[in-house]
Amino acid sequence: MILLDRVTKTYSKAMGPALNRISIHVEPKEFVIVVGQSGAGKTTLLRLLTREERPTSGKIIIGGIDYDKLKDKDIPMLRRKIGVVFQDFKLLPNKNVFENVAFALELVGASRKEIKNTVPKVLDIVNLKGKEKNMPQELSGGERQRVAIARAIVRQPKILIADEPTGNLDPKHAWDVIRVLEKINRYGTTVLLTTHNVEIVNKLKRRVVSLKSGRVISDRANSNYRI
Amino acid sequence: MKRLIINFFRILQTGTVNFMRNISISLAAISVMVVTLSVVLLSLVISATFSNTINQITNKIDISVYLKDSVTLSQTDTFIKELKALPNVKSVQYLNKQEVLRQYEAQNASNQQLSLAINETSNPLPATIHIRAYDLNKINGIKNFLDKPAINNLQSNQPSYSGSLKTAINNIAHATDVLRKLGVVAIVVFAFISALIIFNTIRMAIFNRRDEIQIMRLLGASTAYIRGPFIVESAIYGILSAVFSVIIINSVFVTASSTLQASTLGLLDINYATDYFDHHFWLFLAMQILIGIIIGAFSAYIATRRYLRFKIKA
Numbered sequence: 012m013i014l015l016d017r018v019t020k021t022y023s024k025a026m027g028p029a030l031n032r033i034s035i036h037v038e039p040k041e042f043v044i045v046v047g048q049s050g051a052g053k054t055t056l057l058r059l060l061t062r063e064e065r066p067t068s069g070k071i072i073i074g075g076i077d078y079d080k081l082k083d084k085d086i087p088m089l090r091r092k093i094g095v096v097f098q099d100f101k102l103l104p105n106k107n108v109f110e111n112v113a114f115a116l117e118l119v120g121a122s123r124k125e126i127k128n129t130v131p132k133v134l135d136i137v138n139l140k141g142k143e144k145n146m147p148q149e150l151s152g153g154e155r156q157r158v159a160i161a162r163a164i165v166r167q168p169k170i171l172i173a174d175e176p177t178g179n180l181d182p183k184h185a186w187d188v189i190r191v192l193e194k195i196n197r198y199g200t201t202v203l204l205t206t207h208n209v210e211i212v213n214k215l216k217r218r219v220v221s222l223k224s225g226r227v228i229s230d231r232a233n234s235n236y237r238i
Numbered sequence: 239m240k241r242l243i244i245n246f247f248r249i250l251q252t253g254t255v256n257f258m259r260n261i262s263i264s265l266a267a268i269s270v271m272v273v274t275l276s277v278v279l280l281s282l283v284i285s286a287t288f289s290n291t292i293n294q295i296t297n298k299i300d301i302s303v304y305l306k307d308s309v310t311l312s313q314t315d316t317f318i319k320e321l322k323a324l325p326n327v328k329s330v331q332y333l334n335k336q337e338v339l340r341q342y343e344a345q346n347a348s349n350q351q352l353s354l355a356i357n358e359t360s361n362p363l364p365a366t367i368h369i370r371a372y373d374l375n376k377i378n379g380i381k382n383f384l385d386k387p388a389i390n391n392l393q394s395n396q397p398s399y400s401g402s403l404k405t406a407i408n409n410i411a412h413a414t415d416v417l418r419k420l421g422v423v424a425i426v427v428f429a430f431i432s433a434l435i436i437f438n439t440i441r442m443a444i445f446n447r448r449d450e451i452q453i454m455r456l457l458g459a460s461t462a463y464i465r466g467p468f469i470v471e472s473a474i475y476g477i478l479s480a481v482f483s484v485i486i487i488n489s490v491f492v493t494a495s496s497t498l499q500a501s502t503l504g505l506l507d508i509n510y511a512t513d514y515f516d517h518h519f520w521l522f523l524a525m526q527i528l529i530g531i532i533i534g535a536f537s538a539y540i541a542t543r544r545y546l547r548f549k550i551k552a
Contacts, residue, residue: 061456062548063456083548086458086548087455087458087459087460087461088458089458090455090456090457090458091457091458092458095456095457097456101453101456102453103450103453103454104449104450105255105256105259105260105447105450114454114457114459115457117248117463118457118458118459118460118463120241120244120245122244123244162457
């Protein structure tokens with residue numbers, strides 16, 4: 012489902028590579044946790060997957076799409092197939108909660124009726140019932156996070172990338188979010204999760220890829236947090 | 239096809255909703271556009287008024303040739319024919335002694351003494367030929383013709399353009415030329431500056447929302463779907479600004495013509511300006527709206543372009 016083959020990303024020569032010959036293969040329906048300290052290359056990895064950045068060298072194939080052959084005009088199509096929960100949420104400030112989630116559906120050409128049916132269900136999953144009309148700036152950090160998650164899963168993507176989705180949450184809400192991710196995974200979505208949270212990693216018992224200074228230092232199934 | 243229609247209406251809707259939600263920025267942009275569009279409209283009307291005043295003045299200027307009483311009718315006919323053959327002569331009007339007298343009486347109807355002093359039997363007024371020129375700047379050809387000794391012999395007095403009047407005519411001719419050119423230049427300059435100011439205002443408004451564009455990009459929105467609402471929003475600015483500017487200029491003329499009743503401010507004939515504006519009201523409104531939409535939409539198109547690029551470095 013996700014294939015990275017000896018991928019290197021160098022932002023500037025002076026800084027050295029942010030990612031150094033990374034190879035990761037993720038099977039469909041897998042749940043993979045990427046751990047690593049700040050600056051280890053987690054965010055760079057995600058930016059490569061969403062095609063915000065291009066690798067300096069190496070090959071990336073996602074869902075059968077070879078990034079080398081991807082034209083600029085096809086990037087929107089690619090992004091519509093991947094659900095992303097961004098570390099900084101990236102909610103649209105001019106749209107309320109309902110519209111933010113609906114926007115993701117609008118992009119895939121959903122009808123008004125579909126949107127009316129689907130969005131409340133997803134908002135229910137992330138416990139945001141009754142907040143439909145609120146603007147993002149009226150929400151707490153945790154609520155915004157959950158809107159971002161709702162928006163990422165509403166299209167039922169084959170691949171979900173979540174960058175520190177529990178970063179701003181207290182433990183209870185953090186677990187709510189993780190359970191949502193597990194649930195989506197059970198329905199068949201491949202999940203790629205990055206996190207700092209030792210407890211979550213250790214309790215989930217899933218495959219863990221550890222990054223350090225741009226290299227994969229370990230990649231084990233049913234693993235614990237280790238760097 | 240169905241998808242296109244849905245998207246089209248969503249873009250319209252989103253643009254309108256964004257306009258309302260960003261009302262403070264919208265109002266700022268609109269006020270700038272109102273001011274600039276009003277200036278352009280005002281300069282257009284003023285320039286038309288000037289040009290009308292100038293036409294009226296130049297139409298009143300003619301050359302009067304006074305004929306001796308001894309000149310026969312056939313001599314007059316040849317004279318007029320020769321005049322009409324001159325290239326710069328626009329029209330020639332002949333008034334015989336009786337007609338000149340009647341005109342004089344009409345002009346001095348209120349002054350009985352003057353009317354009594356002159357009557358049919360002892361009419362001292364000469365038959366007159368009024369000549370109008372196409373171009374006041376090239377009046378010398380006519381003057382040379384009138385100064386020929388054979389022609390000069392027919393005249394009782396010097397033609398009336400001569401002396402100080404000649405310089406006055408020259409000055410007016412020169413001034414009209416300059417004013418007309420100035421009017422055109424002023425409108426072009428104002429329009430250009432307005433377009434720049436409006437473009438910059440919209441660019442600032444979109445600059446404030448560049449993050450929004452990038453977020454939509456990341457979610458997989460197509461270029462048209464991101465840009466569309468911004469264009470709609472700016473077009474709304476344009477429409478509202480156009481309407482406001484026409485309303486403002488209209489009220490300016492309404493107050494001006496009622497307070498300055500029939501008075502003329504130098505070359506600016508306020509009544510003519512008001513009439514001119516009233517006559518072309520719908521044309522001006524349509525023109526302003528069209529300009530507003532075009533400048534607004536075009537500015538939004540250009541201003542969003544740089545944020546819509548796929549930020550990819552090799």
